[in-house]
Amino acid sequence: TVTYNCLIDGLSRAGKIDEAYATFSAMSEAGCEPNLGTYNAIVAGLCRNSRLDEGKRILEEMMKSNCRPDVVTYSILIDSFCKSGDVTEAFEIFESMKKVDCHPNIFTYNSLLYGLLKVEKVDEAFTLFQMLKDVGSEANVVTFNILIDGLCKRKRLDEAQQCFEEMIRSGYSPNVVTYSSLVDGLCKSERSDVALQLFMDMEKKGCSPDTVAYTSLIHGLCKCNKVDEACEVFEAMVRAGCPPTFVICNALFSALCNAGENREILDSYEKLSADGSSNFADFLSQILDKRKSNNVKEAHKLLEATS
RNA sequence: CUACCGACAU
Numbered sequence: 001t002v003t004y005n006c007l008i009d010g011l012s013r014a015g016k017i018d019e020a021y022a023t024f025s026a027m028s029e030a031g032c033e034p035n036l037g038t039y040n041a042i043v044a045g046l047c048r049n050s051r052l053d054e055g056k057r058i059l060e061e062m063m064k065s066n067c068r069p070d071v072v073t074y075s076i077l078i079d080s081f082c083k084s085g086d087v088t089e090a091f092e093i094f095e096s097m098k099k100v101d102c103h104p105n106i107f108t109y110n111s112l113l114y115g116l117l118k119v120e121k122v123d124e125a126f127t128l129f130q131m132l133k134d135v136g137s138e139a140n141v142v143t144f145n146i147l148i149d150g151l152c153k154r155k156r157l158d159e160a161q162q163c164f165e166e167m168i169r170s171g172y173s174p175n176v177v178t179y180s181s182l183v184d185g186l187c188k189s190e191r192s193d194v195a196l197q198l199f200m201d202m203e204k205k206g207c208s209p210d211t212v213a214y215t216s217l218i219h220g221l222c223k224c225n226k227v228d229e230a231c232e233v234f235e236a237m238v239r240a241g242c243p244p245t246f247v248i249c250n251a252l253f254s255a256l257c258n259a260g261e262n263r264e265i266l267d268s269y270e271k272l273s274a275d276g277s278s279n280f281a282d283f284l285s286q287i288l289d290k291r292k293s294n295n296v297k298e299a300h301k302l303l304e305a306t307s
Numbered sequence: 308c309u310a311c312c313g314a315c316a317u
Contacts, residue, residue, distance in 0.1 A: 005308065040309045047310095076310045110311040145312040152313095180313040215314040247315050 001027070005037045012045025020045045040072050047080035055080065056093075063100075071097070075108045082115025090115050106132070110142050117150025125150065139170075145177050152185025160185060176202070180213045187220020195220055196229060208240070215248050222255035230255060 004027045011020035024042045027034060034042075039062055046055040055077055062069045074097040081090035090112060097104065109132040116125040129147065133139065144167040151160035160182065167174060179202040186195035199217050203209065209217075214237045221230035234252055238244060 002308070009309070035308095037308050044309065072310050074310090079311060082311095105310095107311045114311070140311090142312050147312095149313060175312095177313045182313095184314060210313095212314045217314090219314065245315095247317085251315075 001032050001035055001038065004032055005035075005041050008038065008045060009041040012041070012048060015049065017045055017049040017051065034067065036067055036070060036073075039067060039069070040076065043073055044076045047076055050084075052077070052080050052084060052086075059093075068100075069097075069102070071102055071105055071108065074102060075105070075111060078108055079111035079114075082111050082118065085115075085119060087112075087115040087119050087121070104137070106137050106140055106143065109137055110140075110146055113143065114146050114150070117146065117154070120154060122151070122154060122156065139172075141167075141172055141175055141178070144172060145175075145181060148178060149181035149185070152181055152188075155185075155189060157185060157189055157191070174202075174205075174207070176207055176210055176213055179207065179209075180216050183213065184216040184220065187216065187223065190224060192220050192224040192226055192229075196233075199233075209237075209242070211242060211245055211248075214242060215245070215251070218248055219251045222251050225255075225259075227255050227259045 004023060008020045008023050011017070011023065020042065024034065024038065027038070039058060043055045043058050046052070046058065059069055059073060059077060062073065074093060078090045078093050081087070081093065094104065094108070094112065097108075109128065113125050113128055116122075116128060125147065129139075129143070132143075144163060147163050148160045148167075151157070151163060164174065164178070164182065167178070179198060183195040183199055186192065186198065195217060199209065199213070202213075214233065218230050218233050218237075221227075221233065230252055234244065234248070237248075
């Protein structure tokens with residue numbers, strides 16, 4: 001059974017959900033009884049591949065079988081419906097689990113919070129946040145991250161900031177996701193100066209930035225036309241041994257082109273996109289070196305030469 | 308053993 005479970009999980013993660021389902025059906029015929037892990041794996045697989053209704057059908061099947069759904073089963077479905085934007089359905093499942101005395105945990109609440117914020121029901125999210133604390137479910141870092149990110153995305157930066165403070169006051173340590181959400185939100189509200197400050201604060205607190213954190217900041221600085229700062233952060237990233245991804249190179253490169261207001265450069269960039277990311281990164285580093293020696297024209301020549 | 312969060316006019 002464990003073998004089957006792994007197989008089902010692996011197939012569905014590879015996008016081969018039909019094969020996963022076939023495996024699921026075949027195992028009972030082969031005399032292997034599906035257990036809770038099996039059911040959860042297939043429900044998660046169906047949901048991951050946007051087949052939520054079929055996932056829900058499995059849940060109903062389970063209720064009639066001797067293998068009852070657990071908090072994980074319910075949470076998978078709730079999370080998936082929330083991500084699809086169908087918060088109403090998610091709450092129906094939430095109610096039904098409580099009816100059968102299956103207790104929601106922090107994962108369940110986190111998913112619901114995410115869903116509410118996604119459909120801009122900020123007040124309801126706050127209410128639910130209060131409620132989960134009242135019923136004695138302990139919030140975790142992810143809970144705060146969801147709230148902070150959701151508020152940032154709704155451009156409610158002050159509340160996000162308050163949430164951040166409450167988080168720290170309550171003894172939770174912000175992680176790289178917390179900071180990235182805030183950095184991204186600040187940049188998108190044209191506060192890239194504050195974002196940069198926060199980013200340095202994060203490093204000072206011993207939280208090392210990852211690729212996403214760097215991308216958020218560099219992309220944000222570029223959008224705010226802070227090309228010099230973006231270049232500095234890029235170099236710091238390379239120095240820190242964080243491999244520059246194509247996305248980052250692209251953002252920085254476009255910004256450099258825009259700053260140079262040179263259309264020919266933009267053309268050469270199209271061709272460059274076909275190259276690998278690592279070449280792109282080396283190439284960018286060279287350009288930045290040129291810039292540093294106050295030789296912007298030279299840098300642009302280098303850009304053109306690549307086409 | 309399986310379920311929750313961040314970047315890209317993706």
